[in-house]
Each structure stands twice: as C-alpha cells, then as structure tokens.
Amino acid sequence: MSSTTILNNVEERHIEELDAVTIRFAGDSGDGMQLTGTQFTNTSAVLGNDVSTLPDFPAEIRAPAGSLPGVSGFQLNFSNHDIRTPGDEPHVLVAMNPAALKVNLPDLEKGGLLIVNTDAFNDNNLKKAGYATNPLEDDSLSGYRLFKIPITTANRAALRDVVQISSKEMDRCKNFWALGLMYWLYDRPLEPTMRWIEGKFKKNAEVAKANVTALKAGFAYADATELFTTHYRVKRAAIAPGKYRNITGNEATALGCIAAAVLAERPLFYASYPITPASDILHALSSYKNFGVKTFQAEDEIAAICAAIGASFAGQLGLTGTSGPGLALKSEALGLAVMTELPLVVINVQRGGPSTGLPTKTEQADLLQAMFGRNGECPVAVVAAASPADCFNMAIEAFRIATTHMIPVVYLTDGYLGNGAEPWLLPKIEELPRFEVKFYSDPTTFKAYSRNPETLARPWAVPGTPGLEHRIGGIEKQDITGNVSYDPENHMHMVLTRAKKVDLIANDIPELEIFGEPEGRVLVLGWGSTYGAITSAVEEMQSQGYSVSSAHLRYLNPFPKNLGEVLGRFDRVLVPELNLGQLALLLRAKYLIPAISFAKVKGKPFKISELTAKIKEVYED
C-alpha cells in the first residue's frame, strides 16, 4: 500500500484479524511515551491479549527537546496466543518528532505502518535530528505505509473550547490523543485509560478532563476522518485460565519479597541506595509499610548492605537491592555476610556496564561478578528470574534459600525484566512455598557455628536471646565454636565448608527442565531475561522439524544437579547471553564441554530472528 494522507483516503474500511501486533511509541522524553505505551499494554492485557513490553528511555531526565539522545520509546507486543518477547521488528511506529523517527525507523518492518506528527517536522526539529531535507516530503519513506497527521494542531483544536488550560498544557495531552487514535486503529476500548486518568488526576479535574478529551478526540479523529482503510482486531489469547494482572519485573520482585516475609513470618528490612533500574523496588516496598516492612534509604550502597546485614543479625529478613556498579560497592560486605553465615538477599537489576555504563539499557554481564566478585574464596548462592512475572517466584526462592541455608543469595534480574511487563497469572497463596524460619534458643547446646548435618547451615541466634551471647565477625572462625581462629588447617576446612554449603543447596532446588526432546542435535541453554526470545526461537525451529531443545537456568550457583547429564545428551550446546559468554565460560570450566557462546552486548535484548539464524548456523556446522 502506498502512503496515505487524510485527503485521499475514501476507501471503504474493514476489520482485519491479526494474530499479533508490535507497536512502538517514540517521542521526546517529555512526551509521555512510557505512559502511552503502558496504557496501551494494560488495556490490551485487560482485553485478554498476551502482552510483552520493552521500555527504552534515555538516562537523561530531559535531554534537550527534539534531540536524538532525548528520544524515548516504548515497544509492546500483544497477541491472541502465548508470546514471550516484545517482538523483533515493530509493525507500527508512532513517531512524535523527527528525532524519534530517525532513531526508530531502522527497526520498523518493511511496509510497516508509520504514523508521524507532522506538526513537529519543522526546520528546527529537522535540523536537530540531522535531517538535511524533510523525510515526509521526499521519497525516503516510500517503503512504509506513511500516515501524516498534524497531532499537535488537531489536539489543540479539540481542547481549545473545552478546557481552561494553556496551550503548553494542552500540548502535554497530545500523547493521549495519539493513544486514542491507536485505540481506534486496533479496536481497543477507552474505558480502562479513562478510569486511570480520572484516578491519576483526581485533584486536578481540569487536567483530567483535558486528557480524557484528548483521548476521545484522537479516537474520533480516526473514525471521522476515515484516515485508515482498515482497522485491526487481535482476539484474546488462549492462555491458561485464571486471574491475571499486568506486572513489571520490579513490581513482581517487590511483591515476591513481601510474599517471602509473609511466608517466613519474619519482617522484611529493605536497605537500598537509589540506582537505575532498581529504584522502583525501593519505591514499591516503601509503600507497603502496612506489611511491617522497614525500608531504609541509606547514605550509600555500602551502608545499605551493611544495614541489611545488621537487620539479619537482629532477626529480620535483610534485603538490599541495586544495579551493577552498586553491587561492586557492596562486595566487601557481601564477603562479611558469607563469613558470618547470615541470611541475606542482594538484588541486582543488571544494566549495561562496566562502570556507569548504560544506566537505562539492559545487559546480563554481572554473572561473574555475582559468582566471584569478592576477595578470597567467597561463594554465594545465585538465582536469576526468567521473565517479569517470574521475578515474583525467584524473589521468594532467594529468601527460602537464604534462610534455610544461612547464606547470602544474589538474585539477578535486569533492566529488561525490571521495566518490562507481562500478564501474571496470580498464584494461589496456599500453593506458594512455605519455609519455616527458626531461631535457635537453647543455651545448653548452643554453639555459634554448629551445623545442620543436611545443609551445613549454622544456627540463627538473634540478640535478645538469653544465654546465646556470642560474637561474630569477618575474621576467620573456628568451626563449631565460632571463635576467632588463624589456624591454617581450620581455614582450609572452613573454606571447604562454605563451598560445600553452596553445593548442598542443589538438593533443595528443582532439576533443570527441557523444552523439547530430552536429546538431540542442539541444546540452547540460557539464563535470565533471554528466556522469552530463546524459547520462542526454539519453538519456531521445532515447528520446522529441527532437532533443537532449550533449557533455562534459574539457579546459577549451585547449578541444578542434572545439568551435566543434560548437556551430555546434545551434539551442540549453544549459550546465548547478553554478555561475552559468562555462562558459557562457567559451563566449559565445570563440565569440560565445548559450549558455543552467542554474545550480544548492545543494551538490547535478543530478537527471535537473531537466535533462529544462529541456531541454524550451529545446527548445520
């Protein structure tokens, strides 16, 4: 179809059924694109579609308007079937200005729908985006179905006589106007968003009215102008029955931590220092005060983990959360928690590194930091969530392991999981894992470093318990007594004991499950947020008859007991990671197999197509 404008479109419109649509909203970081995308996602989720999202925003709060670094995007995939990724190439791009067009156009599928706000394509903005000529007026966009809409003007016209606010304030509503337009195009109801607006602007009726009016105006514009020849419908997905809500990984992590506290019947103590993309966990937990959660915004990352360790010593569920560089700062204290054998959970919402790196972009390059980033032989348990909703389960698992085994647990997610959203099938509380947390209280048998024969865990003896007065610290301990010891034999024994303690956790975690046949040509092994893309790619290959299976590690230290055996059943093991092959390195070292690394370090998740291409290459090699 050639590019269409308002004036020449007189064709009859019809409804077309689609299986899945990927839309990307893009604009200035002040344009409200994250909000627009989130609203579209929630409305689609409530309609019963499966959804998956990828927010992509700059680290700067407000880069100069119209500039390339200031572009903020939100991609969402919604479908009538089970999906696991936000989609490879968007089918639709909504570009609110030239910079947004320039940054995002390379990702749009050929022949895709391109909706632009023509009002923003003035000389100044074109220059800022580095366009020599106006792309709307030359042939450069002929490969797309271009819709040129004066969104700013149309929005102002709709609001002018309805609300008493300035033009500037009116322009702030233009994202809802664009959303209304998209709601018409994809046959979505306005009510969920209208309800949200009215709740959000409860105290400012005029602004609420302006946004609702803009939303309706965009919808009406699409209808009345007969702009589009077709509108589209994506039916509800055939997904598992039950009650759902839409959830981001960071929200799910916070909820999982609260659930862990309820299940363990111990209060949660969360100490953190603000850092992108982990701060939302602090925001969420600090609003759950009625669960007795104590949140502590510390003066720095080191204080945060130290306060969490102090809280653990005092008998609460000590938790600290951060992102990559923050974990680097916490490492000395993490060693203290290993030495004192206290339960502790450390969340790392990984981001692009090293150093400050790419603060708002995703990466999974802190695996080796989590495994080894401390002085001495200093093993900790490591777990990783596979999807936004899975963050709930793995947060609970982190606490279950920490308290059962008296050990710090590093719980890994990443920016993509933390900010990305998907529908979450609400679990039944009675089916969540329960774990009893017992304090030691018998002074006649108490030894600070006596050990549970099954787990080697030492007793949790909290201050306030008469007769259990004891001293712990970072200096090497004599086994059983916990007294300071510089004895060389004891040190070797304790190093081995701490390593064994981690190994024994393998008895307490599920075996690795295989997606597909239990043996074959290629096993694609992943961990963390690559789950969705890997599983979808492998599913596609399987449907084409390839002998390809996948497995996903949610427990990284220790590995599941059957991992070695699983690896041995395939000719090739391919390990896609958003790092330079950190898991592959561990597999090669531990299992002496030629694991093939597939690395991507671009601050972006894998596309399904990238994975299928690589799997084919490895398959045929």
Place this chain on the structure above:
Amino acid sequence: MSANIEQGNGGNVAATIKLTRKDYVSDQEVRWCPGCGDYAILAQIQKVMPELGIKRENTVFVSGIGCSSRFPYYMNTYGFHTIHGRAPAVATGIKAANPELSVWVITGDGDALSIGGNHLIHAIRRNLDINIILFNNRIYGLTKGQYSPTSEFGKRTKSTPYGVIDYPLNPLSVALAAESTFVARSVDTFTAHLQDTVTRAMKHKGVSFVEVYQNCNIFNDGAYDMIKANDAKDERMIELKHGEPLVFGKARNKGIRMRSDMHLEVVELGDGISTSDLITHNEKATDSYLAYMLSRMEYPDYPVPIGVFRNVEKPTYEDMLEDQINSVIEKMGPGNLEKLMHSGDTWVIE
C-alpha cells in the same frame, strides 16, 4: 519477635538478677599490646555495664576494623566485628530492626573518621539511639603506625617521614556538625570520669557520641601526656559541668569568657573579672553553636575540655520508623498479601 525477645524487658529496663563486671568478661583472651589504653576503656565499660540496667542478652557491641574494634570479642554480650568503617551502618540495621536492643559502636579515629566518615555522620544525623565510643589515639595502630585523620599537622609517621600535610579533623566538631544529640569527651586513664561519661551516654535517648583520648604506647606513646599528665591537667584541661561556669586551673583561678567579637578567651579571675563574667555551660542549649566553639578549644591556646558538650532530646530514627509503620497500619489495616497481589487492573481468563 521470638518468644525470647517478647519475654525480655527491653533494653532500658533493669534485669532482675544483679550482674557484676565478671559477667561481662568473655572467655576470649585479650590481645592488645601490654600497656594499651584500650585495656582501661574495656575495664571501665565492663564495670559500668551491670549498673546500666540493660539485660546482657539485649546488649550488642558492633565494631569496624582496628585495634579498638577487637573490643566486642572481649565483652560477654552479643557482638559483631564488622569491616572497615562500616560499624555505624551495621548498628543502624540492628537498632532499626530491633529497637529493644542496646547497641554500642566501638570505633577508632581511622575507622570512624576516614574510611567510615560517611556512615558516621549519617548514623549521627538520623539520631538512632546508639552509643558511639570513638577511641582516639591519633595514629593507625593495627596497620603499624601511619598517620590518622586526627594526627597533628606536621607529625612524622611511617607514611609521612617528612611530616603530615593533611589538616586534622576534630571528632567532636564533626559530630556536632552532624547534629549529634549527645556529645562528650573523656580520657582512657580518667577512670571515674570515663565511667560517668559512658553511663550518661547510655542513658541518653538518641545518638551518643563519645570521644575517648586513648594512648597507643607502641606507635604514638604519650599522645596526650602534654595535657593529661597529673602535673599538667589542672592547667591544661577543663571539665565541663552543666549549669556551672567554665573555670579551671589548680587554684580555680582561670576561666573562659566570650569576647564581644564572638571569640572565646581565657581570663584570670580577680582584678574585676568574676565567675559571673564567664560562660555558664549549658549542655541543653537547643542550638549547638556554643558546644561547637567549645569543641574547637585546643591546647596550647586553650585548656582542652572534657565532659558532656551537648545533651538534647530529639525523636529517634527507630521510634519514628515504628511510628510510621503503625500509623500506616492504623490507616490501611494490616497488610494482606492476597489483596496486595490482586490489586490494580485484573482480569479473568475462563
């Protein structure tokens, strides 16, 4: 809380069985250098502990790294020997998690003011009800004799063979600038004064910051002899007493007066100057200006003050934390996991 804690009477209520100094001595061999000032401080704290009305099991000593930070091992209470400079942060977590506990931070001049400077000022500004005892020997002992943040300008040490060119920090000025609600100074060998100061620090509800001048007989021997020696102290030190004029000298014939240009000056009594011209010490002053000026008094220009500089009341962090939780529970009802999980827009797939 566990059954054990519930049965307890809390940190500030007298235990029923009378304990003695020996009950606070742990089974660990003390390994400080013979002659170290730390012994004296340990002995005085062990001596006053039974008098403070805290249950032994409710007492926690937390330390960082350094000679002084070995202290918790020698106390038969709960103890946590942590890592360089981080004791205030660990203590914050302990106290915030369980306000019933009596929490003590034992630290040194390097630990508290150098590597742990940030944690120190933030623990102080939050006004947790913890007691911070800073042993100040003006040297790094455990690392064998480098200068510390309180070492005198120009001092020659292992790491400054040509003299220190860092200006020293004044621990009390730092604590006062961070709005400490209780600030005091004592001396390792002033047995009675040290006991009294520690007792008052413990009884203060809120953060207590106590600097103790402490001798390192290996790397900085005689650090304070100039002022604290028996034949010198009356002329070179001044004891602060709430409500009393700032008088010192063997013959009690000298005092501290405020000049009209807002400077402190040393004056001799008599010749038209009486005690009514002197500053009357007021540890309860709401603002900390005067306490700060007193903290700046250093020998040889002034006598060095010991005693309580500041002692004011302010709500504590842990109380406000609990109050905030309680008020939210009162308003919203206790947390319900099911309700929380099911909040927001939900939908049902049949």
